[in-house]
Amino acid sequence: MASSNMSKMWRKTIVITSVLIFFGFGVVVANLIHWQLVRGEELHASAVDQSLQSTELTPLRGTIYDATGKVLAQSASVWTVALEPNYIDQEEGDDVKIATCLSEVLGLDYEDVLEKTHQNSYFVYVKRKIETELRDEINAKIEEMEIGRGILLQEDYKRYYPYGSTASTVLGFTGTDNQGLAGLEIQYDEELTGTAGRLVSAKNAIGIDMPFQYDQYIEKNDGYNLILTIDETVQSIVEKHLAEGLEMWGALEGGTAVVMDVNTGAIIALSTKGDYNPNDPFTISEEAEAAIPEIVEEGVEDALEKEEQEINTLQLAVDTAETEEELAEAKEALESYDRMTSEDIAELRVTLEDEAYAAAQNKQWRNKAVSDTYYPGSVFKMITGSMALEENVATEETTYTCTGQWDFGGGIDPISCWNHNGHGLETFVDGICNSCNPYMIWLGQKLGRQTFFDYFEAFGFTKTTGIDLPGEASSLYYDVDGLNVVELATESFGQNFSITPIQMITAMCAVANGGYLVQPHVVDRIVDSDGNVVETTDTSYKRQVISEDVSERMTQILLRNATSESGKNGYVPGYRIAGKTGTSEKVALYWQEKAEGIDRGMQYIVSYGGYAPADDPQYALLVFYDEPQIGGASGGSQAGPIFAAIMEEILPYLGVDPQYTEEEYENLADEAPNVIGMTIGEAKQQLEEQGYGYTVVDYTGENEDEQTVYTQVPSPGASIPQGGTVALYVAEPEEESYVEVPNFVGCSLDDCNYLANISGVQIVISGSGSSGYAQGQDIAAGTRVKRGSVIKVSFVSSGGVETAGGTNAAAE
């Protein structure tokens, strides 16, 4: 019994042991095979993955420079303060210390920071983009107060725009993560951003480096720099005058001005006023902010009015119900009508306020020159005129009689000229200079819709220009099949189709530069952080629209227009400006408002487009104001003076030399003062006071100002152009400083000025005027004279000399 019992126990034990060892461990080993050998790679990868922390190395965002190398936008190091609440040792009182430290240094609310230290989180932002000095202060405090883990200071970048609102709508701005949000910042976001680097290192679960050699460093690539065609000086001048005009004319929808190099398409300045400061892009102007309550109240009133109307309608239904059923239904509808409670209204107010704020922001961010379309109005007449000249449907002398309106016949309403009395019999030149609508309509009809549309397309009005700025609007126009007689007529004088200002100025450049439709662009080249050029914008033109001959002829007409006709407000003495005014009606808006029951009359866009100098067009400028309220809306009287003020200031800066006409010279010619015997310093002072320039010739030694003036050119009492230059010599002029007098005879005034300029002499003119040619000169051609000498050139009225200028003058 006992032994059988024992052997039973043996057997049971052995069975149990076997099960334990073979089954228990067997399962375990099978599992180990599964996890280690089958899924080992995958799990290992996951384990490595979770321990590898990569720190992103933020690349420095590229700098934006203007054409002269001034910094327009630049990123600088700042710091982001964050907390790691889960690592804050509350038992040590670190939460209180951190809250004290940060609230003191950053001026934050102590309770708020304290609350953040208690959050159950590994990362909480406290303040972003603080300056390096503040970071140093925090670091000092951390040491001083013996704060343990918990405060994170991360490097970040902040975008600075040193010139404030200058060129803001072109530059755009960036968001908190340094991403471009508008303008060039978004257009070239990829190039400016660069590529982030990465520092990968093994960390333990609480983020401390592990003793492994896993570190891996991927270098960051800083963003590329942009060099713009925009010149900050020109831009500032443009903005100054544009803003003045904006205030002067009270333009509700702002104004815009574009300066473009007619030959390259480079945008030298582009401004939209009513813009913003990109350093603080989300803040709206005080005026805009002040207007918000009114907008909100109006919105609330509208809502209440609408409610009342709806209730009235329902009440009416009740009153007029015919059957019982209808009555019950109508009553039901009236009772169940959801009336606005005071909470609803409060909510509505908040919504409306937010909307108004957002609308104001969007408005100030908008680059009107690119994103807004308008009827170009009379400025477009230079295009219609060019078409007509190119197609030979008219020459300068072609005449037409303007009766004050254009009759289509066949029951269609006639179109009036702006001058209701009519311009009478007028030549083509007069038609343009009078800005005569019927003349243009007549030209349009003569061209026919197919030809007109072909040119319209060729001038680039049907496609966006492709300028490197975001948000370019598409134009609205009638397709060739839609160009029926009325549409063709209205389009001929620039109404009834919408284009962007940038399209208009590009087409204007084509008129100016010999017919080439250039590609407008803002970025001249892209360089990497080491200064190597990555990409250059080549000057490219899309097509030649009109011949160089027509371009020159049109320019002369526009020159005349700007000098003495409807465009003369844009005239700047000495700069031979060719220009055209434009006043367009916002017809569509007018009818739309009328339909909505708003009556504030017809609104206008006034503009002035032109370029200079007429003999060799260099720079085009288009100025326009949207909805001017003060003074009669007129491109000539409102946009014109601003155009002139801008041109007067930027052309000398851009190196366009003034060349005065005879009349101008008469006003300007003067007697040279005597500075011989003075020291150069005294002479300089005197000349400056009298408004002359000076140049010291052939002296390279030191103490220039203490030298005595030995002689001067021109001599004392001789004639000198007003504001001309007096050359000062400290010794008898050397042979090298003599120049040869050019031959002026037979040249037009412009050509004379050009010759004098390149030869190093100055001229004054005598004779009958600018509208002639040089007949003689007081010092013979080929004579060697001192540099800066004044040559008197005599002119006669134009008769037989065929020059463009002469033709133009004769047509007067």
Place this chain on the structure above:
Amino acid sequence: MAQTRRSTARGLERVPRTAPVHVPDDEAASAAARRVRRRERIRYKIFTLGLGLDMPMLFLILVLLSVGLVMLFSASYAYAYYYYGNSYHFVLRQGMFAVLGVAAMLLISTFDYHHLHKFNIIVFGIAVLLLILVLVFKGTAIAPVKNGANRWINIAGLEFQPSEIAKFALILMFAHLIALYGPKMSKFRYGFLPFAGILLLIGGLIFLESHVSATLIICLIAVLMMFIGGTKMRYFVAIGSVGGVALACVLLFSDKFAYAMNRIYGWLDPFNPPEGVDTWQTVQSLYAIGSGQLLGVGIGQSRQKYLYLPEPQNDFIFAIVCEELGFIGALLVIILFALFIWRGVYISLHARDRFGMMLGLGITFQFGIQAVFNICVVTNTFPNTGISLPFFSYGGTALVMLLCEMGVLLSISRHSNIEKT
């Protein structure tokens, strides 16, 4: 048969491997009488140092202990460094207790285990008392609540789990009773009732400490011992089905059912656990195991011990073993444990008497089951529950307790019929 073997009480002589000699009945009877006489002559001595120790078992214990200490150091130093500022924090303490434990083990091995018959009721009393103390002083300094469970007791600076003592007390009590009842074990009154009562008392107390894993292990040990001891199979079937149904009902109708189900979903797919179920530890354990692959990342090179695997020195130390030593190393450790179980069973089966056998089996199974369960948890074979790995996991008093029990096993080996080397 057995009586022809020249076994001695001390087990000093080699047992000749000869075929059983046929002995006439009368001779057999007289031999039986001699055996009885001889047994009576045995005087239990306190010290029998150096005699009859089972060297393979001692070797296995020391190898497991050494490997365990090395791995403990490797697994714990990062954790110790970050939380205690001293990389040696755990290994020094564990080493100290190991030295103490080995000394205790050798001492106890010289102590004749039959004396335990007398100590049985005292040990049992102490164990029950401690278990009750934990429940009574719950939450005080004496019985601190750790990780939401009160299974620790702190007496005079010594902190330990009374359940460790209770396990031994139960094994001792069962061995004592089985030896006492002998053939009567097949009867309900002897073979089932007293055992069930004791198990209910001890297991219930441990369960009240919310120590499910210990309850489970203690039940398993108890059932195995009763089964081997001769309790009828049908009682287990009956109690098993009643218990199973009761457990199912409790789970189904208690508010913890959803929680339990979530735990099970979390176990089935630890990488995509249901909401509210934290499988971080299991996932990290599997990452560690997987990272080891065939040959391991090399000792000391674990990545997961850098605070990813929580408390790598405790229950999940085997994951670090797998990571650092790879599949091969883990397999070797498992083989060591298998050899340990085999040798413990071998010693027990050759014990001089039923008491020694049952005691030895109880001790061997206790640590064998614990090892298997622990590795099962680490490899996500079982749902995560707190079972430590003998010889490896950190815990000074537990290690001393383990080595003391090894001392008892060695003591049994001294008296057993094994070839001694």
